[in-house]
Amino acid sequence: MNSASPPDLLTRSGSGLLNWLHGWRAVFRFAGVAIVESLTPRTYNSATRSVVLKQIYFTAWQILPRFTLFAALLSYVLIQIVVDTARNFGLADYALEATIRLLVLEILPLMTALFVALRSGAATGTEVVLMNIHNEIQAIEAAGVDPNRFEFIPRVIGGAISVLALTAVTSSIALLIAYVVVYGPQYWNLPDFARVVAHIFDLPTLTILWAKVLAFGLAVTVIPITEALAAPKKLFFAPIAVLRGMVRLFFVLMLIEVLSLALKYI
């Protein structure tokens, strides 16, 4: 039986670590380029605008009714559980604040990002890896079209806008449901409700929330695209590249969530 000698093992571990670090460097580099390009006006020509619109259509608009319905149902169930539990423990005064903190600040942004990652992140990764394998990226480059600006940056912009928009829609609906569950279907408790909301959404909380959602939005497209572009141009590497992208994406989303919790509560 052959066993790897310690120097071989060390070389392989070192090589694995280097590949892992190169992967992260590529992710951060592409994220940086995407942020700079998205803020550069010359990025937005007729071709890139149409890709951004298509990305928003397929990522957000197409799924909006079903996703909103699901988010409303989940919000209603969770709000009901939190409100009932709080009342049972004599903490009814804190029920509204607890539900808003739980849903709007944590669960809904994370759920939206995971949903977009599963639906669009996987699709984007698969499309880009196949484009790369079939040489389509080189073909459009040869036609004088910058693939980064035409194919990838617009997808990142569209993905980020979609996550922001879906989070905003589901959060607004959750706030509405929370009001109805806590106060009933009337409007004279609106000033109390507004006071609680204003107390929760102070400037630091809002800043962390928007930074988190923006990071989610960038991650769901940047990571699958980076992994897809790094894959060797062999068809049998396509599923491996998509798998790697999705695993890395999952850990990044969780890491962003943990980081935002740490910033808020520790």
Next chain:
Amino acid sequence: MRLLEETPDAALISDSLPLRANLSVLENVAIVLQYRRNMNYDAAADRAWALLGRLGQTDSAFKRDPDLGSEQRFAAKLARALILPQPIILIERPGLLLPDTHYPAFLDAALTAVEDLFEQCWIVDYTWNEPLYAPR
């Protein structure tokens, strides 16, 4: 790819440079104008349609790459290369691009239809195929 690096002013038509699979032929041609001339889609698509018309290939305008025959695919690649006039077009191994076609005649007809859009056409092929191509 080395061909392109050595002749940066040339537009290459090659089996190794496919069309974008998720775009129709019309979109594949129009994006060059949209991206490089910032034309809106309708104006770019009108120009792309007119060029495909000159090549006699408007039937394939709304098809995507997997649904194209080899002649339609070649015409689409030629239209994409020539939607902006080029000094040189390089056609790499026409026999590979146009299998099952009497390609010298087809190639000659296609190039004649758009000859005002390029100055020189270079065909890259094996030397034993040289007699197949008329000097242009």
